[in-house]
Amino acid sequence: xxxxxxxxxxxxxxxxxEENEKVDLTPYDLAQHLKTLKKHDEDLYNEYLEKLDPExxxxxxxxxxxxMLKDVIETIPSEKIVEALEELExxxxxxxxxxxxxxxxxxxxxxFDGLDKEDQDEILxxxxxxENEAGAYMQTELFSANLNEKLxxxxxxxxxxxxxxxxxxxxxxxxxxxxxILKFAIPLEDLILFDFNSSLKDIIEKSEEDKYKPHVAMDxxxxxxxxxxxxxxxxxxxxxxxTRGVLLGRITTDDIHDFIQERATExxxxxxxxxxxxxxxxxxxxxxxxxGIWLFVNLFTAxxxxxxxxxxxxxxxxYVALAVLMPIVAxxxxxxxxxxxxxxxxxxxxxxxxxxNAKPALIRELGIAFINGLIFAVLIGLVAAFWFNRPMLGxxxxxxxxTNFFFAGxxxxxxxxxxxxxxxxxxxxxxxxxxTVTDVVGFFSFLGLAKWILL
Amino acid sequence: xxxxxxxxxxxxxxxxxEENEKVDLTPYDLAQHLKTLKKHDEDLYNEYLEKLDPExxxxxxxxxxxxMLKDVIETIPSEKIVEALEELExxxxxxxxxxxxxxxxxxxxxxFDGLDKEDQDEILxxxxxxENEAGAYMQTELFSANLNEKLxxxxxxxxxxxxxxxxxxxxxxxxxxxxxILKFAIPLEDLILFDFNSSLKDIIEKSEEDKYKPHVAMDxxxxxxxxxxxxxxxxxxxxxxxTRGVLLGRITTDDIHDFIQERATExxxxxxxxxxxxxxxxxxxxxxxxxGIWLFVNLFTAxxxxxxxxxxxxxxxxYVALAVLMPIVAxxxxxxxxxxxxxxxxxxxxxxxxxxNAKPALIRELGIAFINGLIFAVLIGLVAAFWFNRPMLGxxxxxxxxTNFFFAGxxxxxxxxxxxxxxxxxxxxxxxxxxTVTDVVGFFSFLGLAKWILL
Numbered sequence: 001x002x003x004x005x006x007x008x009x010x011x012x013x014x015x016x017x018e019e020n021e022k023v024d025l026t027p028y029d030l031a032q033h034l035k036t037l038k039k040h041d042e043d044l045y046n047e048y049l050e051k052l053d054p055e056x057x058x059x060x061x062x063x064x065x066x067x068m069l070k071d072v073i074e075t076i077p078s079e080k081i082v083e084a085l086e087e088l089e090x091x092x093x094x095x096x097x098x099x100x101x102x103x104x105x106x107x108x109x110x111x112f113d114g115l116d117k118e119d120q121d122e123i124l125x126x127x128x129x130x131e132n133e134a135g136a137y138m139q140t141e142l143f144s145a146n147l148n149e150k151l152x153x154x155x156x157x158x159x160x161x162x163x164x165x166x167x168x169x170x171x172x173x174x175x176x177x178x179x180x181i182l183k184f185a186i187p188l189e190d191l192i193l194f195d196f197n198s199s200l201k202d203i204i205e206k207s208e209e210d211k212y213k214p215h216v217a218m219d220x221x222x223x224x225x226x227x228x229x230x231x232x233x234x235x236x237x238x239x240x241x242x243t244r245g246v247l248l249g250r251i252t253t254d255d256i257h258d259f260i261q262e263r264a265t266e267x268x269x270x271x272x273x274x275x276x277x278x279x280x281x282x283x284x285x286x287x288x289x290x291x292g293i294w295l296f297v298n299l300f301t302a303x304x305x306x307x308x309x310x311x312x313x314x315x316x317x318x319y320v321a322l323a324v325l326m327p328i329v330a331x332x333x334x335x336x337x338x339x340x341x342x343x344x345x346x347x348x349x350x351x352x353x354x355x356x357n358a359k360p361a362l363i364r365e366l367g368i369a370f371i372n373g374l375i376f377a378v379l380i381g382l383v384a385a386f387w388f389n390r391p392m393l394g395x396x397x398x399x400x401x402x403t404n405f406f407f408a409g410x411x412x413x414x415x416x417x418x419x420x421x422x423x424x425x426x427x428x429x430x431x432x433x434x435x436t437v438t439d440v441v442g443f444f445s446f447l448g449l450a451k452w453i454l455l
Numbered sequence: 456x457x458x459x460x461x462x463x464x465x466x467x468x469x470x471x472x473e474e475n476e477k478v479d480l481t482p483y484d485l486a487q488h489l490k491t492l493k494k495h496d497e498d499l500y501n502e503y504l505e506k507l508d509p510e511x512x513x514x515x516x517x518x519x520x521x522x523m524l525k526d527v528i529e530t531i532p533s534e535k536i537v538e539a540l541e542e543l544e545x546x547x548x549x550x551x552x553x554x555x556x557x558x559x560x561x562x563x564x565x566x567f568d569g570l571d572k573e574d575q576d577e578i579l580x581x582x583x584x585x586e587n588e589a590g591a592y593m594q595t596e597l598f599s600a601n602l603n604e605k606l607x608x609x610x611x612x613x614x615x616x617x618x619x620x621x622x623x624x625x626x627x628x629x630x631x632x633x634x635x636i637l638k639f640a641i642p643l644e645d646l647i648l649f650d651f652n653s654s655l656k657d658i659i660e661k662s663e664e665d666k667y668k669p670h671v672a673m674d675x676x677x678x679x680x681x682x683x684x685x686x687x688x689x690x691x692x693x694x695x696x697x698t699r700g701v702l703l704g705r706i707t708t709d710d711i712h713d714f715i716q717e718r719a720t721e722x723x724x725x726x727x728x729x730x731x732x733x734x735x736x737x738x739x740x741x742x743x744x745x746x747g748i749w750l751f752v753n754l755f756t757a758x759x760x761x762x763x764x765x766x767x768x769x770x771x772x773x774y775v776a777l778a779v780l781m782p783i784v785a786x787x788x789x790x791x792x793x794x795x796x797x798x799x800x801x802x803x804x805x806x807x808x809x810x811x812n813a814k815p816a817l818i819r820e821l822g823i824a825f826i827n828g829l830i831f832a833v834l835i836g837l838v839a840a841f842w843f844n845r846p847m848l849g850x851x852x853x854x855x856x857x858t859n860f861f862f863a864g865x866x867x868x869x870x871x872x873x874x875x876x877x878x879x880x881x882x883x884x885x886x887x888x889x890x891t892v893t894d895v896v897g898f899f900s901f902l903g904l905a906k907w908i909l910l
Contacts, residue, residue, distance in 0.1 A: 026687040143644075159648045169689060170644040171626060188643040189598075189625040193614045231716075232481040234624060234709035236691050253708045254689035257715065261686075264719030265801055268726065272797035273790065279798055288823045291794050295827055298790045299834065302783040309782070313775040320768040323778035327764070327785065327894070328757040335728065335753045339746050342727035343734055346720055368743045372750055379754065439782070 008036035012048055015056075027059035031068075034060070038068065049075050055165075058084035062096050066281055070103050078107075082114035087165070091139040091255070093119065094126040134226045135219035137259065138240040138249035141167050144174040145200055147183060152196040169252050171236040174214070175200055182239055182247040185214035216241045219248055223259060228351060230256050267349060270427035271342060273298070297432050305330075305439035312447035315455055321388045322450050325397055329446045332376060333404035333438035340365045340412025341434050345427050348420055355421045362413045369409025370402075377402040396453055400446035407441045408434075463491035467503055470511075482514035486523075489515070493523065504530050510620075513539035517551050521736060524554055528562050537569035542620070546594040546710070548574070549581040580703075589681045590674035592714065593695040593704035596622050599629040600655055602638060607651040624707050626691040629669070630655055637694055637702040640669035671696045674703055678714060683806055685711050722804060725882035726797060728753070752887050760785075760894035767902035770910055776843045777905050780852055784901045787831060788859035788893035795820045795867025796889050800882050803875055810876045817868045824864025825857075832857040851908055855901035862896045863889075 012033050015025045037045040049072060052060065061072055061084065072081070081100075085093045101108035112120060122140050129135035143161070145154035154173060161167040173191055175184040184204055190212075194203050204212060216239045217226040230238050230253070237252045262276075269276040273294035278286045309316070309326070316323050344361065347353045353361045377398035385394030415433050416426035467488050470480045492500040504527060507515065516527055516539065527536070540548045556563035567575060577595050584590035598616070600609035609628060616622040628646055630639040639659055645667075649658050659667060671694045672681040685693050685708070692707045717731075724731040728749035733741040764771070764781070771778050799816065802808045808816045832853035840849030870888050871881035 028687060155647055158644070162644070162648070169691075171691065188647060189613070189617070192610055192643060192647050193617070231709070231712050232483060234707075236624075236626065236708060252689075253691060253712075254686070256712065257686050257708075260712065260715050260719070261805070264715070264723070265805070268719070268723055268797060268801050271723065271726070272793050274794045274798055284819060284822055287819075288826045291791070291823060292827045292830060294794075295787060295790055295831060296834075299783070299787060299831060302786045303838065305786075306779050306783055309779045313779065316778045317772060317775045320772045320778075323771045323775075323781075324761050324764045324768065326778075327782060327898075328754070328761055330782065331757045331760075331890070331894070332750060332754060335750055336746070338727050339729045339749075342723060343729055346723050350716070350720070364739060364742075367739055368746060371743045372747045375747060376750060376754060379751075383758065435786075439786075443782075 004036055005040040008033040009044065009048075012037070016048075016051055027056070028063045030056065030060050031063035034064070035068065038071075046071070046075050054080055054083035055087045057081070058088040058092070058096065062088075062092055062099070066099075066103060066283075069099055073100060073104055073107050078110055078114060082111055085111060085115060086119060089139045089141055089168070090119075090122045090126060090249070091137065094123050097123060098127070129219065132222055132224075133219065134217040134221045134223050134240055134251065135248070137223055137226075137251050137255050138219070139252070140249040142174060142239075142247075142250045143167060143170045143172070144176055144247060147175050147177055147201050147204070148199060150197060150199050151191070151194055151203065154200070155196060169237075169254070171252075174239055174247055174250070175204070175212075176247050180247055181245040182214060182216060182241050184212040185239060186212050187236075214239050216245075217251065218243065224263075224351075226251065227256055227259055263349070267345065267427045270425060270429075271345065271431055273429070273432060294429075294432065297429070298435075301432060301436040302439070304436065305443060308440055308443045309447065312443075312451055315447060315451040318455060319450070321384075321390075321393065322447060325384055325393075326443055326446050328380060329397065329400050329404055330439045330442035332380075332401060333408045333442045334435045336369055336372060336405050337408030337412040337434045337438045338431060340369065340409050341416060341430055344413050344416045345430065348416060348426055355417055358413075358417050362410075362417075365409045365413040366406070369405045369412075373402040373405030373409075376405070390454075392454055393450075396449045397446060400442065400449055403445045404438060404442045408438050411437045459491055460495040463488040464499065464503075467492070471503075471506055482511070483518045485511065485515050486518035489519075490523065493526075501526070501530050509535055509538035510542045512536070513543040513547070513551065517543075517547055517554070521554075521558060521738075525558050528555060528559055533562075533565055533569060537566055540566060540570060541574060544594045544596055544623070545574075545577045545581060545704070546592065549578045552578060553582070584674065587677055587679075588674065589672040589676045589678050589695055589706065590703070592678055592681075592706050592710050593674070594707070595704040597629060597694075597702075597705045598622060598625045598627070599631055599702060602630050602632055602656050602659070603654060605652060605654050606646070606649055606658065609655070610651060624692075624709070626707075629694055629702055629705070630659070630667075631702050634699075635702055636700040637669060637671060637696050639667040640694060641667050642691075669694050671700075672706065673698065679718075679806075681706060682711055682714055718804070722800065722882045725880060726800060726886055728884070728887060749884075749887065752884070753890075756887060756891040757894070759891065760898060763895055763898045764902065767898075767906055770902060770906040773910060774905070776839075776845075776848065777902060780839055780848075781898055781901050783835060784852065784855050784859055785894045785897035787835070787856060788863045788897045789890045791824055791827060791860050792863030792867040792889045792893045793886060795824065795864050796871060796885055799868050799871045800885065803871060803881055810872055813868075813872050817865075817872075820864045820868040821861070824860045824867075828857040828860030828864075831860070845909075847909055848905075851904045852901060855897065855904055858900045859893060859897045863893050866892045 011025065012030065015030060034045065034048065037048060057076070057080065061069060064072065085096060088096060097108055097112060100111065112123070126136065143158050158167070158170065170188065172185045172187045174182055175186065176182050215229055215233055215235065217229065219240050219242050226238060237250045239247060240249045240251060241247055266276045269279060273291070275290040278290035347361065380401050381394035381398030384397045385391045411434055415430045419426040419430060466480065467485065470485060489500065489503065492503060512531070512535065516524060519527065540551060543551060552563055552567060555566065567578070581591065598613050613625065625643065627640045627642045629637055630641065631637050670684055670688055670690065672684065674695050674697055681693060692705045694702060695704045695706060696702055721731045724734060728746070730745040733745035802816065835856050836849035836853030839852045840846045866889055870885045874881040874885060
């Protein structure tokens with residue numbers, strides 16, 4: 001383990017000494033190496049935290065888990081953290097301040113008070129958005145110009161902003177009128193071809209009509225819709241405007257990437273009854289509690305299913321084969337239902353189906369469930385008939401299987417659609433609801449038919 | 456339904472008549488409207504297919520489901536499809552030709568023969584890559600220049616390429632030496648600030664060292680790794696080079712977006728034993744078969760679990776409460792195992808854990824399983840003891856529950872890690888393996904303990 005520590009130390013040293021810091025170590029990597037330091041040598045770790053310049057500090061702090069961000073708050077003087085916040089892009093500064101507030105509200109207030117008025121206003125504005133709104137994902141730093149300016153004036157401003165480190169990741173020039181209403185957006189790959197001495201107005205007038213009409217997001221638009229527009233039009237960034245059309249900021253692809261990735265993780269976790277936020281923190285107890293809550297719900301529904309079995313205890317006592325076979329009916333129903341559920345949840349998320357045009361999707365799922373139900377009804381019927389040497393047992397389990405497949409296909413599709421209709425995330429809790437249905441239907445149809453036909 | 460047809464027709468008309476076609480209708484949208492036409496009026500649909508100009512045709516064809524692409528092949532003259540292929544970017548042309556080949560091999564060969572030599576060579580090269588290699592995702596169209604050129608010469612070339620419609624979505628200039636080896640990459644946001652009369656060599660020499668050293672992907676690199684680099688460094692596109700460093704092409708963010716989205720869908724589907732490729736086609740039978748195969752595997756493992764129950768048929772016959780309670784032990788184990796499994800699969804995919812440093816992840820999962828196991832052992836113990844009025848039954852089910860939680864946490868973590876180690880997708884089949892373990896352990900521990908202690 002000494003080698004691991006040495007390596008981390010060396011890499012961070014290189015980073016600290018290098019002139020151009022950002023070439024080869026991402027903030028995420030730096031955070032990982034600091035984590036290694038902390039594990040092996042707490043003093044050295046604190047020493048390195050203090051060595052970071054404000055720019056690196058801000059970038060790294062966003063990537064740190066809560067317990068290490070707490071170290072930052074406790075070790076580093078507030079003035080330096082304020083400086084780090086000022087170096088960050090507005091959306092990242094807002095996020096970092098939020099993380100700090102989650103740990104130490106007093107400290108966050110102190111840091112906020114230390115920022116200059118302009119940064120404070122920006123952060124207040126960005127914080128006013130709900131986490132599902134496009135505004136919450138935008139940064140206010142962008143490359144813009146007035147329609148009456150010359151292109152060379154705009155380019156000079158870009159130079160200044162870049163030299164001051166105020167602007168990165170530029171892919172288009174946003175052109176506004178006197179009232180700051182966004183009128184046009186010219187990608188840099190076009191901009192570089194124009195005569196820099198022309199006025200922007202001339203450039204626009206000489207271009208094909210509508211060529212530079214921008215795609216925009218409204219600040220209150222759901223972020224999912226914005227991501228769809230960006231994907232459909234293969235854009236590198238999108239302008240965010242308010243209801244009057246005033247340019248407020250832009251959302252860049254790195255944020256879009258992160259959103260797609262995080263949303264997918266959230267869905268995968270929710271389908272398995274795991275909370276994504278609780279898993280991503282380092283706290284074992286939060287993860288345990290969050291999973292435990294869903295296990296508790298599952299315990300409750302499992303007891304309901306079991307009480308169905310309890311209704312038929314006399315049948316089971318007189319013919320134990322029923323107890324042996326009943327989990328198969330439930331398990332197959334659960335599986336086929338989960339297939340339908342997962343496909344429906346994902347297609348909803350990708351915008352491929354919506355509540356109002358869900359009928360073909362439902363028919364499709366019922367079709368699949370019916371065909372597979374028939375096949376597996378025959379299969380399990382044969383297996384059961386030969387296993388226990390009783391043909392009617394095969395008929396009973398086959399019929400129960402087909403019934404359960406049908407319910408599984410139906411509820412696997414309808415549960416997420418109904419949740420979506422009521423604006424509940426269709427991935428959350430749907431699998432528990434579904435398996436309750438498939439267990440109850442599976443046990444009830446199999447044991448009920450058996451009692452009626454066999455006994 | 457007539458209204459739907461009218462609307463689709465009108466929108467496509469607008470698109471066909473507009474000067475600048477690409478402003479407001481994405482190829483995906485156009486494909487959707489064509490689908491509506493086909494549903495309502497086959498003749499009109501064919502008429503509109505023929506009206507599409509080659510550029511729209513290529514873009515739309517990629518988005519069409521197989522049965523509609525078949526219509527294109529059968530309705531539209533080969534010369535026009537060849538033209539459409541030539542209008543597409545190299546990666547898209549390669550994909551489209553592949554789709555056509557999947558439907559009609561002869562036709563694909565005929566179209567390929569109609570392309571000019573250069574396009575043929577490009578397609579052959581791109582097709583030589585495995586679908587997991589970076590090379591399969593690159594396009595060969597890019598903005599590049601020789602180190603000795605003047606910036607103005609490069610910009611002139613960009614103008615020509617753009618006017619010919621050969622190049623879109625440019626975000627950087629790639630600079631190569633005489634042997635086409637990639638040396639530097641300058642983002643457009645920097646390029647626009649330089650004196651256009653300077654030579655590129657001068658520009659590079661006057662810049663900070665390493666500032667324009669490019670991040671590159673090797674053509675044989677796994678695409679997952681390339682996506683990670685692009686995300687870590689917030690890039691808009693990445694150069695692809697061969698082992699000697701020769702510039703071959705670039706991968707743009709739109710392809711990265713698609714990859715992230717598709718990979719997430721694949722994972723979600725695989726975890727639910729659904730094949731993503733079979734779901735995305737429109738064929739009900741393919742989806743039914745692909746799901747059916749996994750259901751067959753599940754039937755097999757469910758029979759194994761049931762045969763465990765069969766070992767204890769005498770115990771169940773003499774005490775039916777066992778049959779009532781046993782599904783609870785299995786269900787809770789399955790759920791807690793699925794939680795561990797899902798988190799492990801996703802963290803593997805995101806690169807947060809790897810086989811070699813998986814110990815902390817395993818310890819974490821065992822910790823969570825143990826704590827929740829204790830809690831739910833006590834809960835279910837109390838419920839069972841009161842329900843059947845027999846305290847020792849509570850002890851037995853509690854012990855079985857804790858045992859199953861422990862196995863669930865262990866195998867939920869180890870199964871995906873082991874699959875990954877053997878280069879098998881850890882999402883495929885792991886949930887079937889896992890529930891086999893939790894069913895077998897659940898039934899065996901509960902019924903075994905009951906037989907030993909209670910009877």
